[in-house]
Amino acid sequence: MKKLKRKDRTRAKVSKKFNWKTHHDELAWFKGEKINAAYNAVTRHALSDHANKPALYWENDRGKAKTLTFSELEKLSNKFANVLKKLQIKKGERVFIFLPKVPETYISFLGILKTGAIAGTLFQAFGYAALEDRLKNSGAKYLITSSELVGRVDKVKKNLPKLKKIILIDKIKVKKNEISYSKEMAKASDEFKVKPMKPEDPAFMLYTSGTTGKPKGVIHKHGAILQQHLTAKKVLDLKENDIYWCTADPGWVTGIAYGILGNWSNGVSSLVYEGKFSPDKWYSLIKKYKVKVWYTAPTAIRMLMRSGVKLPKKYNLKSLRYLCSVGEPLNPEAIRWGRKAFGLSFHDTWWQTETGAICIANQPTLKMKVGSMGKPFLGVKAAVLNDKGKEVLNHAGDLVLKPGWPSMMKEIWRNEKKYKSYFKKGWYYSGDKALQDQEGYFWFIGRADDIIKTRGERVGPFEVESALIEHPGIAEAAVIGKPDALLGEIIKAFVVLAKDYKPSKNFTEEIKKFVKKRLAGHAYPKEIEIRKDLPKTRSGKIVRRFLKAQELGLTMGDTSTLEKE
Ligand code: WTA
Numbered sequence: 113m114k115k116l117k118r119k120d121r122t123r124a125k126v127s128k129k130f131n132w133k134t135h136h137d138e139l140a141w142f143k144g145e146k147i148n149a150a151y152n153a154v155t156r157h158a159l160s161d162h163a164n165k166p167a168l169y170w171e172n173d174r175g176k177a178k179t180l181t182f183s184e185l186e187k188l189s190n191k192f193a194n195v196l197k198k199l200q201i202k203k204g205e206r207v208f209i210f211l212p213k214v215p216e217t218y219i220s221f222l223g224i225l226k227t228g229a230i231a232g233t234l235f236q237a238f239g240y241a242a243l244e245d246r247l248k249n250s251g252a253k254y255l256i257t258s259s260e261l262v263g264r265v266d267k268v269k270k271n272l273p274k275l276k277k278i279i280l281i282d283k284i285k286v287k288k289n290e291i292s293y294s295k296e297m298a299k300a301s302d303e304f305k306v307k308p309m310k311p312e313d314p315a316f317m318l319y320t321s322g323t324t325g326k327p328k329g330v331i332h333k334h335g336a337i338l339q340q341h342l343t344a345k346k347v348l349d350l351k352e353n354d355i356y357w358c359t360a361d362p363g364w365v366t367g368i369a370y371g372i373l374g375n376w377s378n379g380v381s382s383l384v385y386e387g388k389f390s391p392d393k394w395y396s397l398i399k400k401y402k403v404k405v406w407y408t409a410p411t412a413i414r415m416l417m418r419s420g421v422k423l424p425k426k427y428n429l430k431s432l433r434y435l436c437s438v439g440e441p442l443n444p445e446a447i448r449w450g451r452k453a454f455g456l457s458f459h460d461t462w463w464q465t466e467t468g469a470i471c472i473a474n475q476p477t478l479k480m481k482v483g484s485m486g487k488p489f490l491g492v493k494a495a496v497l498n499d500k501g502k503e504v505l506n507h508a509g510d511l512v513l514k515p516g517w518p519s520m521m522k523e524i525w526r527n528e529k530k531y532k533s534y535f536k537k538g539w540y541y542s543g544d545k546a547l548q549d550q551e552g553y554f555w556f557i558g559r560a561d562d563i564i565k566t567r568g569e570r571v572g573p574f575e576v577e578s579a580l581i582e583h584p585g586i587a588e589a590a591v592i593g594k595p596d597a598l599l600g601e602i603i604k605a606f607v608v609l610a611k612d613y614k615p616s617k618n619f620t621e622e623i624k625k626f627v628k629k630r631l632a633g634h635a636y637p638k639e640i641e642i643r644k645d646l647p648k649t650r651s652g653k654i655v656r657r658f659l660k661a662q663e664l665g666l667t668m669g670d671t672s673t674l675e676k677e
């Protein structure tokens with residue numbers, strides 16, 4: 113082994129001694145080792161001399177802005193908890209949020225956690241079929257949404273017998289089975305006794321797509337806040353007086369773990385921008401709010417790159433101190449561009465919906481190797497295994513983690529088989545391929561399965577294929593991720609037309625709209641290719657990887673393997 117540098121030697125020593133338990137004191141606990149993530153994110157700051165410090169700076173692209181202090185956020189989330197209490201919500205019941213990044217999203221999320229119920233979030237671009245799958249599987253009892261979005265839920269409400277009421281944030285006059293948020297909030301007390309939970313009790317859930325079957329509900333524990341808190345502090349480098357901007361949506365895990373929990377548990381003022389992406393707008397927000405720490409995604413960085421290095425120079429962005437990225441491979445060009453544009457490096461962080469918090473990262477204490485994801489966070493053991501399950505260095509293999517990190521998912525909602533499938537011989541398999549070098553740095557290689565990452569958002573090909581074959585003109589469909597310089601990957605669909613179906617001139621556009629409406633505004637195929645047939649195994653399973661190899665101009669390999677599968 114190469115001799116370790118001084119910084120690395122210190123790190124190695126700290127890492128050896130590290131024990132999650134010794135950091136318990138950084139959080140607030142109830143009697144009997146109980147905890148509540150929302151209490152840690154907001155209540156304890158509202159009870160401290162941080163009470164009047166801004167927790168949320170919110171702004172949209174339609175000229176509206178609002179600031180909520182920790183004390184205001186505390187009171188409003190208490191009110192929402194009381195609204196749910198009046199509805200007799202019980203511990204472990206599911207309440208879902210289907211909203212854009214508006215203040216009500218943050219208020220209701222915290223309110224739900226305070227009651228001991230499980231908060232579920234739904235990305236605002238979801239279409240009615242995607243909503244039905246998630247709300248049905250979770251057995252959600254209440255849903256909070258807006259009059260703009262509720263139509264998509266109304267369409268499938270008849271198939272959701274467990275959904276008792278829909279809470280509308282912007283309506284006073286409501287229909288039967290609907291509740292007016294503002295009316296109920298006005299009546300509710302702003303005092304609430306936060307429910308002490310066991311660290312392993314569920315706090316929130318997120319649906320994530322696999323390669324087969326319907327999306328799965330990943331359940332996260334209240335105790336996960338320990339790792340979210342520590343990584344926000346030690347990886348994102350959040351300090352008490354920072355203004356922090358996480359650009360992720362709470363419909364996805366980053367928007368929860370580092371847009372609500374980890375950031376606020378560190379008492380940090382956080383910016384939320386609800387609106388369309390525009391480089392000018394983003395730079396002006398950094399300037400206006402004097403953002404110090406910025407957590408974003410490679411697609412966004414690449415989009416900023418396209419608008420050039422001169423544009424950021426037009427703004428005073430001197431407040432920026434630390435930049436991080438997540439969700440897709442962070443191109444070395446993006447890091448180099450960041451250095452030119454902001455005089456700072458983007459620090460890559462790796463994790464997943466299932467891991468609940470950052471597990472591998474380019475941490476401030478670490479010398480950065482451009483292009484690598486960095487090293488495991490203190491207390492996280494990661495490795496790369498070969499096909500035989502042996503740890504390997506300098507070889508591509510499966511990226512695995514040793515179970516036991518505090519934010520590891522608790523379960524897959526009502527699907528133990530799926531949960532168990534992640535674990536083999538004492539390791540958690542991430543589904544990613546990676547390489548670990550001699551010095552312990554991890555390098556991302558790709559997915560081991562067909563999951564697609566487009567704009568940093570995770571899309572399961574099965575869901576897109578299912579939506580496609582609902583169309584009367586499509587008999588069969590296969591979907592792959594096609595590399596794209598800007599979006600990481602785009603979704604490409606191969607379809608076989610139904611017998612005697614004559615596609616119109618607008619067939620492609622028609623299909624895109626069809627999928628968007630059902631599934632999601634972000635998960636439709638950008639490219640559609642009509643084929644006579646699709647490659648299949650003898651048992652009739654479509655083999656996406658052959659289509660992908662063809663698309664990338666790679667050799668198809670031995671097609672006889674198709675027969676054996
Ligand atoms: C990918 C997002 C390369 C990876 C928090 C992982 C990354 C999946 C990185 C999880 C990174 C995440 N470099 N790829 N730094 N971070 N990924 O569940 O394939 O939306 O398995 O969680 O994104 O995506 P998810």
